[in-house]
Amino acid sequence: MKQNGILAIMRKELARFFSDKRMVVSILLPGVLIYVMYSFMGQAMGSLYGVEEDYVPTVQVVQLPDSVVGLVETGGGLNLLEVDASAVAEAQSAVTDQTLDLLAVFPEDFDRAVAAYTPAGGQPAPNVELYYNAASTASQSAYMLLTSLLDGYEAQLANKFDINAGDKIYDLATEEDTAGTYFASLMPLLLMIFLYSGCVAVAPESIAGEKERGTIATMLITPIRRGDIAIGKILALALIALLSGASSAIGTVLALPKLMGAASDGLSANIYGVQDYLLLAAVILSTVVLLVTLISILSAFAKTVKEAQAYVMPLMILVMVLGVTAMFGGGAKTELWYYLIPLYNSVQCMVGVFSFSTVMAGVATALAANVIYTILGIFVLARMFNSEKIVFSR
């Protein structure tokens, strides 16, 4: 009888959900949207910071020194055009209008002045003025190119020592470490947000919605235990939330290479083994069930779905802040008490899995703690279903 009740409630919740096409779409849509949005963002960012390959920016130069002519010839990529000092104002407005990419004004006798200059002399160093337009990508890249050419020239003039001048690989981090650090800083936040959105899409509708529509009392006059209603609802809602979270996560994983562009070379989720994924699944499962329980309790206080959505807002901010903490601090915490803090423990476990610094005792603590919090939450929810103030509040 008892099991039947939980099962019946679960089946009813799932049937209600899947019979409503709008709900199904609203759950699966985020994944598609994330994929489209991230792909688009990746493309937009790529075209924002890149200039077309064969474009050669034009630079008007006042008092062009021979050394710079040589530099640009070997370095390439710039079209130098010498102009008279009287044309500076005109050239500046051309840069502003984006009809000219860059204006470089060299001091008189630049090469001689540079050769004569000693830092100990107390005189100011010869100054090159580069006028550019930060709003134009072409101007910006011409500015950066010329700056780096000149910087290189300056370093070459007074070369005392080099850093990493050889062809060796100096970054000793393995590919795994790099990818792991990257995933560990980003994925916990994304996963937490996806899981939260999945829960919030269904739980207020199921708890506050039933109150609003007056259907929960119909269930409460049957001999089924309040605890069974709470458990049945939470399990069904968690299942749907997981589905929605999975949709978003798949969308992200597929779109990530597009978002990262060239930087994603060697960035592959293949670095994680079966054990890592199993750990992650356990953490996600316990997190979703806890989140659904929390949102259900908050929703039970509300009279309408709308009100419930207002009540759960602070929880969303909390989830996001906790997710952001994953970006700071190297690897997972080793102190066990951190794993007792609900939701924060989930973030820590995820960081651990992604950065290969899992603290097994910590994950075990977190899972146990989440189960205990969930059971407590179910008791609270069951008590609330029993409270006339909650069920009949107007």
Next chain:
Amino acid sequence: MRELLQVQGLTKTFRLSAKQQKLEKTREKVRVAVDNLSFTAYEGEIFGLLGPNGAGKTTTLRMLATLIRPDSGDAILDGASVVREPEKVRSKIGFLTSELKLEECFTPNYLFDFFSTLHGVPVEVRRQRKEALFARFGIDRYAEVKVADLSTGMKQKVSLVVSIVHDPDIIIFDEPTNGLDVLTARVVTDFLQELRSQGKTIIVSTHIFSLVEKLCDRVGILINGRMVCCDTLDQIRQGESLEDRFFTIYQETAGDGE
């Protein structure tokens, strides 16, 4: 006759909000909705709770249905106490009020099965009962139509059927004919009489005199949360029409109350 329902000193108060206090120009923080209510209903009878709006009828029925807890007092339904054994009480009663809605996205067929499961009705019994009740109320043709698409009358019939999936011995009905057209109302009252002839105990609340005169064996008149009188219909009427008698009683009671 067996006493199937004993109500003993049932009391329920509600807190008044500051706004309400101002509105009603009162400094009382608590409003007594049901005041030390006692009555008995016997097996195989229809008992009517008659009273004006706000008399405490719905609150009383909600307490009998274990949806809200009394502040003090108790009610024993077929041996089970609403205070101590609410789950047992719920398995013995069928409760129907217009506030209890059915989820609109489901069909009558699904809802009958769902509530049968919650009541622990065996599958075979469920099938037979569903067949009989659906045929009785003409729901069979609409068995696979979503509740949202049903007419008001058909919705009410489905609600009625769903509330008695477990064939309860006590049926509690809050304003049974409210909002129904004459045809559907007739179907409901006929069915209540049919249930009585099967030996069920039925408690109805209403403010409609004709309904009480037509249906009820015994009546309790509720005014301002108090049971003013409780007796058989004939004893209460004392040869007058129930309506006239009610106004006499009302003036006698409310007169010294306000």
